[in-house]
Amino acid sequence: MDSARSRQAPGDAPDWQGWPPEAASRYRDAGYWTDELLGDIVRRQAAARPEATALVDGERRWSYAALEREIAAVTRALHGLGLRRGDRVIVQLPNVAEFVLAWFALQRLGAVPVHAMPAHRRSEIDHLARVTGAVAYVVPDRHARFDHRSLAVEIREARNAVRRVIVVGDAGGHPDLVPFEALRQDDGPPPGGEPPDPGDLALLLLSGGTTGTPKLIPRTHRDYAYNARAAAEICRLGPETVYLAVLPIAFNFTMSCPGILGTLRAGGTVVLAPNPSPATALRLIERERVTLTAVNPPLVPHWLAEAEETRPDLTSLRVLQVGAARLPDEWARRIGPELGCRLQQVFGMAEGLLNLTRLDDAEEIVCTTQGRPISPGDEVRVTDEDGRPVPDGAAGELLTRGPYTLNGYYRAPRHTRAHFTEDGYYRTGDLVRRLPSGHLRVVGRVKDQINRGGEKIDATEVEEHLLAHPAVASAALVAAPDGELGERTVAFLVCAGPPPSARDIAAFLRERGVAAYKAPDRVRSLREMPLTPVGKIDKRALRALTHHAAP
Numbered sequence: 001m002d003s004a005r006s007r008q009a010p011g012d013a014p015d016w017q018g019w020p021p022e023a024a025s026r027y028r029d030a031g032y033w034t035d036e037l038l039g040d041i042v043r044r045q046a047a048a049r050p051e052a053t054a055l056v057d058g059e060r061r062w063s064y065a066a067l068e069r070e071i072a073a074v075t076r077a078l079h080g081l082g083l084r085r086g087d088r089v090i091v092q093l094p095n096v097a098e099f100v101l102a103w104f105a106l107q108r109l110g111a112v113p114v115h116a117m118p119a120h121r122r123s124e125i126d127h128l129a130r131v132t133g134a135v136a137y138v139v140p141d142r143h144a145r146f147d148h149r150s151l152a153v154e155i156r157e158a159r160n161a162v163r164r165v166i167v168v169g170d171a172g173g174h175p176d177l178v179p180f181e182a183l184r185q186d187d188g189p190p191p192g193g194e195p196p197d198p199g200d201l202a203l204l205l206l207s208g209g210t211t212g213t214p215k216l217i218p219r220t221h222r223d224y225a226y227n228a229r230a231a232a233e234i235c236r237l238g239p240e241t242v243y244l245a246v247l248p249i250a251f252n253f254t255m256s257c258p259g260i261l262g263t264l265r266a267g268g269t270v271v272l273a274p275n276p277s278p279a280t281a282l283r284l285i286e287r288e289r290v291t292l293t294a295v296n297p298p299l300v301p302h303w304l305a306e307a308e309e310t311r312p313d314l315t316s317l318r319v320l321q322v323g324a325a326r327l328p329d330e331w332a333r334r335i336g337p338e339l340g341c342r343l344q345q346v347f348g349m350a351e352g353l354l355n356l357t358r359l360d361d362a363e364e365i366v367c368t369t370q371g372r373p374i375s376p377g378d379e380v381r382v383t384d385e386d387g388r389p390v391p392d393g394a395a396g397e398l399l400t401r402g403p404y405t406l407n408g409y410y411r412a413p414r415h416t417r418a419h420f421t422e423d424g425y426y427r428t429g430d431l432v433r434r435l436p437s438g439h440l441r442v443v444g445r446v447k448d449q450i451n452r453g454g455e456k457i458d459a460t461e462v463e464e465h466l467l468a469h470p471a472v473a474s475a476a477l478v479a480a481p482d483g484e485l486g487e488r489t490v491a492f493l494v495c496a497g498p499p500p501s502a503r504d505i506a507a508f509l510r511e512r513g514v515a516a517y518k519a520p521d522r523v524r525s526l527r528e529m530p531l532t533p534v535g536k537i538d539k540r541a542l543r544a545l546t547h548h549a550a551p
């Protein structure tokens, strides 16, 4: 059954929409979909190459055999805590080995990790807990000067469904918190229970969002395994691959493009970078003989500067992937000569469609496009405002469907209707030009989203928080061009009394439990909002104002 799945009472809307049966059989026949389960990736490599290094986190190292043992232990322990097939579990961890252990253990149980980001706070996590009905929440003790244990206790008190909180690090002897370390020691018999089906929901990713609250993206075992496999083939991964995870581990880019899953599937080694600092990453490349890694555009000039200054040995590095936001062509051209590796541009989305430049693409293509779809099964349309296809070379909205692109958001039927065509294409909201070769150039977007150096910010979500401020009568968040991040955020406010400062607004949002990266970089007050002829806030006029002198 691939068309719709539900764990709700009959008659209710399904939680999410799968592929139409005709498409599903096409994807199986073409060999895109197999019966591979995500939970078997490490098991298979542990049988083939038990002694090879699978995972490195600081001074801690795991062979495939050791990783397999610990995943089995954590699987048993989580089963013992009552987790079962279909249960949702919010996982909010930085780049630590425990993410990998917990993630694969959840896959084996058929439980569904919900990929929260370390920067998320009460507002985002509470929303995820409410929508998913999560039964457990996995957190670090502290990270980036934030105590996740107190947030977890708050969430547990607010959301009765969240029965277990598991803490990586110091659980502080708190009776309600389960130390992750204890799960690793479990040596009971393997748990029973139904194994997952390859068509089951395997994970929930977060979308950048465009309408107020983060939307959840359902990914299945077979589509996500295909995503990782197809990307790994294009990147020519094998047992000799050493992948460095620099960007957040929960990000789809880091997980499976080809990232952690692609590398482990190929029997390679995953190295976790504890932070995105260029000095840390370049030292790890040298020490671990890293062959592949991935960054976002704002990191590129910092990597180039650090490499120039400290001259680390980067001879092992074959490919540097750059994605999450548009890479300026000038930086693209410097990567090969200055880092001595090949650039691969990456334009993807947690919703599915992934575009990569190929390792044998001409230099000009690699430096000026964001790649082409990874699968022959990806269908791409570029359309004008009326939904009519535009010719190659003309700008239009990118629409797509295919073997690893969602057919609808999780528990969001209205949002799904707004973002899919009748014939099942996902409207990405990205404006692209397609070359005759199929390569895409990203030229802008039609959705109300801001890309702050790779952090996707939903303007509507932030505006709703701004409107809750007692002094604010009207609010609009827009992007201003920025040399470093590509875009920064500017909040335009109409206020009844004295307008709050950017700092006041940041404190107000923090108080409301909103992730810090969503606080506006600048706040400007207006006497009144410019309006379009139909009476909506004229964001184009506001964007034009951001080009003029800063206040």
Ligand SMILES: O=C(O)c1cccc(O)c1O
Binding pocket: 251, 252, 253, 254, 257, 323, 324, 325, 346, 347, 348, 349, 350, 351
């Ligand atoms: O934003 C991207 O470009 C991106 C790339 C790879 C994977 C993703 O999920 C992405 O959002």
